[in-house]
Amino acid sequence: MTETAHIATAQTPSGWIRHGAVTWHDYFTFNTDHKVIGIQYLVTTFIFFLIGGLLAMLIRYELFTPAPEFNPETYNVLFTIHGSIMIFLWVIPALAGFGNYLVPLMIGANDMAFPRLNAASYWLLLIGGLTIIAGFLFGQANSGWTAYPPLSLRAPTGQTFWIIGVIIIGTSSMLGAINFLVTIALMRAPGLAPGRLPLFCWAIVATSLLVVCATPVLTAALIMLLLERMGGMMFFQPMPNGEGGDPVMWQHLFWFYSHPAVYVMILPAMGIVSEVLPVFSRKPVFGYKAIAGSSLAIALFGLLVWGHHMFTTGLSPWLLVSFMASSMVIGVPTGIKIFNWLGTIWGGKVELRTPMLFAMGFVAMFVIGGLSGITLGAVPVDIHVHDTYYVVAHLHYVLFGGSVFALYAGLYFWFPKITGRMYFERLGKIHFWLNFIGFNLTFFPMHWLGLQGMPRRVAEYDPQFQAVNMLASLGAFLLGISVLPFLVNALLSWAWGKKASDNPWRALTLEWQTTSPPPIHNFSAPPVVEHGPYDYGMGVLPHGEKAPPVAAPAPASD
Amino acid sequence: MLGAITAIIVLIGGLGVSLAVGFYILDRELRHTLRPPQPAVTPAVVTHRVAGPGAAIFALVTLFVGILVGQYVRLMPLEASSRAGQVDLLFNTMLGIAATIFLLVEGILVFSAFRFRRQKGEEGDGLPIHGSNRLEFAWTVIPALIVLWLGAYSFQIFAQMSTIPSDAMTVEVVSRQFQWEFRYPDFDITSNDLYLPQDKPIQLKITSADVIHSFWVPAFRVKQDAVPMHETETFFTANVSGKYRVVCAELCGAGHARMGLISYAIVQSQTEFDAWVAEQQAAAGQPGDPVALFAKYGCNACHTLAAANATGLVGPNLDNIGTNAGTRVSGMSAEDYIRESILNPNTFIAPQCPTGPCASPSVMPPDLGARIPESHLDTLVSFLLEQK
Numbered sequence: 008m009t010e011t012a013h014i015a016t017a018q019t020p021s022g023w024i025r026h027g028a029v030t031w032h033d034y035f036t037f038n039t040d041h042k043v044i045g046i047q048y049l050v051t052t053f054i055f056f057l058i059g060g061l062l063a064m065l066i067r068y069e070l071f072t073p074a075p076e077f078n079p080e081t082y083n084v085l086f087t088i089h090g091s092i093m094i095f096l097w098v099i100p101a102l103a104g105f106g107n108y109l110v111p112l113m114i115g116a117n118d119m120a121f122p123r124l125n126a127a128s129y130w131l132l133l134i135g136g137l138t139i140i141a142g143f144l145f146g147q148a149n150s151g152w153t154a155y156p157p158l159s160l161r162a163p164t165g166q167t168f169w170i171i172g173v174i175i176i177g178t179s180s181m182l183g184a185i186n187f188l189v190t191i192a193l194m195r196a197p198g199l200a201p202g203r204l205p206l207f208c209w210a211i212v213a214t215s216l217l218v219v220c221a222t223p224v225l226t227a228a229l230i231m232l233l234l235e236r237m238g239g240m241m242f243f244q245p246m247p248n249g250e251g252g253d254p255v256m257w258q259h260l261f262w263f264y265s266h267p268a269v270y271v272m273i274l275p276a277m278g279i280v281s282e283v284l285p286v287f288s289r290k291p292v293f294g295y296k297a298i299a300g301s302s303l304a305i306a307l308f309g310l311l312v313w314g315h316h317m318f319t320t321g322l323s324p325w326l327l328v329s330f331m332a333s334s335m336v337i338g339v340p341t342g343i344k345i346f347n348w349l350g351t352i353w354g355g356k357v358e359l360r361t362p363m364l365f366a367m368g369f370v371a372m373f374v375i376g377g378l379s380g381i382t383l384g385a386v387p388v389d390i391h392v393h394d395t396y397y398v399v400a401h402l403h404y405v406l407f408g409g410s411v412f413a414l415y416a417g418l419y420f421w422f423p424k425i426t427g428r429m430y431f432e433r434l435g436k437i438h439f440w441l442n443f444i445g446f447n448l449t450f451f452p453m454h455w456l457g458l459q460g461m462p463r464r465v466a467e468y469d470p471q472f473q474a475v476n477m478l479a480s481l482g483a484f485l486l487g488i489s490v491l492p493f494l495v496n497a498l499l500s501w502a503w504g505k506k507a508s509d510n511p512w513r514a515l516t517l518e519w520q521t522t523s524p525p526p527i528h529n530f531s532a533p534p535v536v537e538h539g540p541y542d543y544g545m546g547v548l549p550h551g552e553k554a555p556p557v558a559a560p561a562p563a564s565d
Numbered sequence: 566m567l568g569a570i571t572a573i574i575v576l577i578g579g580l581g582v583s584l585a586v587g588f589y590i591l592d593r594e595l596r597h598t599l600r601p602p603q604p605a606v607t608p609a610v611v612t613h614r615v616a617g618p619g620a621a622i623f624a625l626v627t628l629f630v631g632i633l634v635g636q637y638v639r640l641m642p643l644e645a646s647s648r649a650g651q652v653d654l655l656f657n658t659m660l661g662i663a664a665t666i667f668l669l670v671e672g673i674l675v676f677s678a679f680r681f682r683r684q685k686g687e688e689g690d691g692l693p694i695h696g697s698n699r700l701e702f703a704w705t706v707i708p709a710l711i712v713l714w715l716g717a718y719s720f721q722i723f724a725q726m727s728t729i730p731s732d733a734m735t736v737e738v739v740s741r742q743f744q745w746e747f748r749y750p751d752f753d754i755t756s757n758d759l760y761l762p763q764d765k766p767i768q769l770k771i772t773s774a775d776v777i778h779s780f781w782v783p784a785f786r787v788k789q790d791a792v793p794m795h796e797t798e799t800f801f802t803a804n805v806s807g808k809y810r811v812v813c814a815e816l817c818g819a820g821h822a823r824m825g826l827i828s829y830a831i832v833q834s835q836t837e838f839d840a841w842v843a844e845q846q847a848a849a850g851q852p853g854d855p856v857a858l859f860a861k862y863g864c865n866a867c868h869t870l871a872a873a874n875a876t877g878l879v880g881p882n883l884d885n886i887g888t889n890a891g892t893r894v895s896g897m898s899a900e901d902y903i904r905e906s907i908l909n910p911n912t913f914i915a916p917q918c919p920t921g922p923c924a925s926p927s928v929m930p931p932d933l934g935a936r937i938p939e940s941h942l943d944t945l946v947s948f949l950l951e952q953k
Contacts, residue, residue, distance in 0.1 A: 077920060078921045079821070079878060079879055079920075080879075081920070081921070083818075083821075155777055157775065157793060158777065158818060161776070161818075245793050245795065246794065254792060255795075290690065290691035291695050293696050293697075294697075297701050319779060319788050320792065321790060321795070324723070327723070328723070331716060336709070336712060338708065339708050339712065343705055346700070349674065349677070350694075352673075352681065353673070353681070354681060355691035356681065358682075374667060378667060381715070382660070385715060387651070387726060387786075388655055390788050391641075391656075391783070391786040391788060393814065454640070458641055459640075460642055462781065462822075464821060465825060466822045468822065468826075469810065544689075544691055544692055
């Protein structure tokens with residue numbers, strides 16, 4: 008903590024670098040306050056989410072009828088940029104945004120370990136994102152977010168922008184991960200033993216380890232692809248005489264990062280859910296060690312399963328079998344989390360506020376994605392459904408039903424802390440139900456489409472699939488509309504919402520033990536941790552409460 | 566479609582039945598275990614009492630529904646190969662297990678949302694239960710055993726699929742943007758549709774001339790990537806006669822979707838297949854029907870041409886090419902322009918494609934000159950000249 012202790016008020020440490028937000032324009036500066044950076048991340052990524060969502064609306068408009076509406080190249084651009092934005096510019100960095108805002112508060116520190124590095128990682132993200140978008144001016148990338156060569160070698164100039172953009176975003180992600188690891192390792196408040204660390208922080212630790220291990224491999228592969236496109240080198244393009252490169256090598260390198268990226272997108276989301284469920288169940292989290300440990304187990308196994316994206320490329324059968332085994336085993340720690348969350352809710356005093364609805368929605372939807380994931384791990388079934396709408400359904404149940412539901416849960420849950428104002432509860436509930444119904448209408452039917460024979464990434468399809476595609480498109484339009492109540496709610500309540508107290512949810516983690524929003528140095532006095540983060544029902548008084556509301560039962564011996 | 570409707574009805578019905586039964590029993594159970602206020606009850610006792618007969622009956626009901634789902638819900642298309650039945654059995658086994666777990670999780674979640682709802686004005690906390698080693702052990706070991714068993718079962722089916730049959734007929738598959746070409750080395754013929762004799766083991770040797778494609782026949786449950794300059798293989802026996810779509814499953818460019826709509830796997834009796842082979846051998850070397858040639862060389866995937874029943878949208882519309890070709894380059898005859906455009910697609914880029922300006926460089930295969938016999942080229946050029 009000593010590194011940042013000197014920063015106590017809004018100031019400019021060196022000329023153009025600012026710290027803390029006094030007025031709104033401080034949010035548009037190179038600012039080293041983790042809370043400003045967290046908000047910069049969340050707002051920027053949400054704007055990218057809206058752009059990616061509009062592209063998704065165009066995709067579903069195209070698929071409303073079997074005949075093509077757009078130029079097929081244009082359609083390929085739509086899903087390429089939709090996938091790239093949603094993964095690289097929304098889910099991964101939005102979760103990092105929560106990490107930025109929350110980790111120092113949750114561990115009782117007054118900033119991240121490396122505040123300037125932290126600001127740099129945000130601005131790199133923005134530059135990387137704009138680089139990808141700039142590709143539209145030069146013929147946008149159209150070879151999918153997976154950018155398999157040789158197709159990506161033949162793509163227009165926008166593909167080069169895409170490669171450079173993703174390299175920049177990956178660098179931003181690595182800088183953030185190192186910062187999180189050092190911060191959590193060295194800057195915890197007195198009394199915050201590892202066994203008292205909030206589960207969100209454990210999830211950030213597991214995620215950061217994955218990012219540090221896997222992202223450099225993607226960066227290396229992208230640089231190879233860039234050199235091949237621009238420098239005439241030959242890593243991936245095979246030649247008739249047996250010389251040249253190997254396109255399958257790209258798939259190994261790409262998925263060595265991009266499968267772990269799936270866990271980078273889900274582990275912090277699981278962390279958010281692990282924070283929300285105990286608060287609105289008024290019960291300790293069930294199996295703290297099991298949830299924290301399973302995050303680490305998922306991170307470890309996550310590095311060993313990339314080959315399940317390549318079951319049809321002609322890998323050796325023994326490789327297929329090993330990847331099948333590791334892919335199925337990773338279902339076990341995931342299941343452990345789900346059962347422990349059910350254990351947390353069970354017997355609690357459940358209050359269905361909007362964050363709780365989204366967190367329970369996460370459990371309900373993620374389990375579907377997890378179960379279809381097991382079927383995809385089985386080689387004989389995967390061979391049939393690989394690269395079909397079954398996979399599209401699966402990945403959206405994990406990334407939308409999972410990660411995005413959790414992001415919404417987090418946005419509502421910490422909205423009072425971040426903005427100092429309460430959101431409108433009824434509008435939040437309307438948002439949840441529209442979102443929940445729209446989501447299931449869109450993606451549940453896609454399982455059937457894939458099993459029946461509809462490949463993914465197609466602008467036209469067999470007319471026998473029209474009715475189900477229409478259903479999915481109508482669901483998608485509903486899902487698109489469901490963002491409106493959220494936007495209205497967020498903007499109106501940020502400006503005019505009821506003032507929030509320090510601890511409106513009566514929670515026990517440290518971020519609720521300071522004002523809403525927290526002061527620039529986070530805590531008026533350095534916090535000392537004397538209880539676990541989820542010791543509900545044990546007579547611990549939530550911050551801001553004067554007397555126990557009812558006679559608390561005698562604290563149980565643990 | 567019918568399968569999907571059945572699936573939804575069974576799932577929703579199953580959810581309803583299992584929830585109704587489960588709720589009734591669980592709630593009765595809970596009235597005994599969680600009767601408030603009960604300061605005397607220690608957490609350990611509560612955990613064990615909750616997992617009592619009520620939970621067991623709820624689990625049995627979900628298991629029963631899961632078995633029904635696995636047994637009767639059909640989501641897969643027609644089974645037309647020897648491996649399809651096994652793959653579907655594996656899938657339905659997993660579907661049944663998944664349905665059980667799905668019902669258990671959703672049931673407990675929905676149940677908790679109602680049964681444990683905080684009452685208005687209630688301020689207290691729930692019981693401080695921090696976990697249960699017994700439960701952690703159960704929900705680690707039981708899922709681990711299930712996935713290990715599923716892995717072993719999948720491996721067994723995979724091993725059978727990967728066994729090379731002794732008397733297999735070889736067909737070479739060459740994929741390119743945007744066309745399938747099936748070569749029969751035993752008979753020295755090629756085709757755009759995959760003709761197969763019924764019940765004959767087939768070995769496919771698959772490659773690509775340009776980017777990565779993926780050969781997929783949903784009815785056979787067979788999929789194998791086509792990697793340029795590399796040969797992959799797959800084995801199967803088509804055992805139900807009929808006409809099934811050949812689909813490209815790997816994104817391969819602008820014509821990717823169309824590549825899944827232009828070719829078929831046609832399974833016939835051995836006699837019909839032999840007759841088809843003889844007919845193809847007789848036709849080899851003939852100038853050929855222009856419409857058939859237009860498909861044979863893959864023109865139909867990208868170009869619209871009413872006279873050839875082609876509706877491709879990637880490249881320029883050819884309906885009036887006989888007129889337009891003469892106007893594109895001053896001093897060049899329509900015939901020369903067409904011939905040059907077929908042999909060297911990047912010499913001239915047509916101004917307008919159906920949904921926007923044409924892409925440059927063109928995605929049209931540059932190697933057509935090496936593959937097309939002179940007689941076929943002449944037939945195609947004169948056919949295109951007639952399109953006015």
